[in-house]
Amino acid sequence: MDDAETKGRIEETVRRVLQESDMDEVTESKIRKQASEQLGLDLSQPHFKAFVKQVVKAFLQEEEQRQQQQQQDEDDDDEEEEQGGVSKGKEYDDEGDLIICRLSDKRRVTIQDFRGKTLVSIREYYKKDGKELPTSKGISLTEEQWSTFKKNVPAIEKAIKKMESS
Amino acid sequence: MSGKAKRRDDDGASDADSEGHAPPKKSLKKDSDDDPDSITVCEISKNRRVAVRNWKGSIMVDIREFYVKDGKQLPGRKGISLTMDQWNVLRNHVEEIDKAINENS
Numbered sequence: 001m002d003d004a005e006t007k008g009r010i011e012e013t014v015r016r017v018l019q020e021s022d023m024d025e026v027t028e029s030k031i032r033k034q035a036s037e038q039l040g041l042d043l044s045q046p047h048f049k050a051f052v053k054q055v056v057k058a059f060l061q062e063e064e065q066r067q068q069q070q071q072q073d074e075d076d077d078d079e080e081e082e083q084g085g086v087s088k089g090k091e092y093d094d095e096g097d098l099i100i101c102r103l104s105d106k107r108r109v110t111i112q113d114f115r116g117k118t119l120v121s122i123r124e125y126y127k128k129d130g131k132e133l134p135t136s137k138g139i140s141l142t143e144e145q146w147s148t149f150k151k152n153v154p155a156i157e158k159a160i161k162k163m164e165s166s
Numbered sequence: 167m168s169g170k171a172k173r174r175d176d177d178g179a180s181d182a183d184s185e186g187h188a189p190p191k192k193s194l195k196k197d198s199d200d201d202p203d204s205i206t207v208c209e210i211s212k213n214r215r216v217a218v219r220n221w222k223g224s225i226m227v228d229i230r231e232f233y234v235k236d237g238k239q240l241p242g243r244k245g246i247s248l249t250m251d252q253w254n255v256l257r258n259h260v261e262e263i264d265k266a267i268n269e270n271s
Contacts, residue, residue: 101262111267136244153257156227
């Protein structure tokens with residue numbers, strides 16, 4: 001009975017010391033010394049030493065499982081965010097239009113929703129009062145016009161090469 | 167970035183973008199007789215066309231609206247001329263633009 005009672009006190013003390021310790025710095029030897037001081041026992045004796053080692057090992061395993069469970073919970077949260085929220089990486093200008101790409105410092109391509117119609121706007125912007133505002137230098141294409149334009153991209157490339165060689 | 171001085175035709179204040187109602191025509195590639203430094207690639211609507219031009223030694227892709235005056239078709243102020251660098255960026259994002267249009271519609 002003394003052994004069982006002593007082991008109970010050792011386990012309780014070791015666990016408390018572990019919880020209060022910085023897991024990145026602590027060693028089993030330090031744990032044993034601290035527990036020895038608190039219990040008034042010499043835990044470096046072989047059978048005590050083995051028992052302390054056992055308690056530490058069990059504690060670490062439980063800690064690892066706790067962290068894995070926590071990680072899994074966080075992953076679940078991430079999944080929820082991805083499903084419900086808007087995907088990150090999309091950029092919008094100061095007027096709320098989606099920016100597809102920037103052709104230069106001042107020029108960009110945006111997607112506009114104008115009176116219920118989708119427009120592809122290729123336009124120059126200027127800065128004023130910390131905002132980037134559209135100028136009249138540019139053109140907004142309807143879906144139909146954009147579709148025709150897209151089909152003619154190869155023809156445009158061809159014309160460029162012809163112009164370059166002339 | 168090379169500066170682009172352009173002739174500005176003042177045809178009054180432009181309100182919302184006008185929309186061509188005629189079906190878009192796909193014209194054959196042809197040289198303009200009056201301008202050997204310009205190739206009209208296509209018309210994307212009744213009054214809008216895409217051309218490749220040589221402007222002061224630089225090749226530009228010009229997307230512009232035209233208007234009729236005295237029986238002639240003249241380039242209006244509504245439009246934009248892209249340098250080769252800018253054209254390359256636009257061309258590389260064509261599929262992304264299509265995707266965004268489909269998502270928005």
